[in-house]
Amino acid sequence: MARGWESKSVQEQIAAARAREGDSKPRLTPEQLAVAKKCDSLLLHRTRVLRDLENCTDERYRKTLADGLAYLEAELTTLGWTAS
Helix, strand or coil, rough: CHHHHHHHHHHHHHHHHHHHHHCCCCCCCHHHHHHHHHHHHHHHHHHHHHHHHHCCCCCCHHHHHHHHHHHHHHHHHHCCCCCC
């Protein structure tokens, strides 16, 4: 009998955890998901460009990277991203 009570308690805990997860995550529209995905992709590219800029020694390539960084940040700004 004790085992039955334990399993019910565990089931209740699982149900409560699922309810909390459902409340904390708002549902996004397909458009919002697309914007978030594009923003994540741009942020990954930005990270790589910043790393390449730190290790770059050629001035011409450094200018190309800086221009690319400016473009990525402009795209991120249009998506609502702010540098933190």
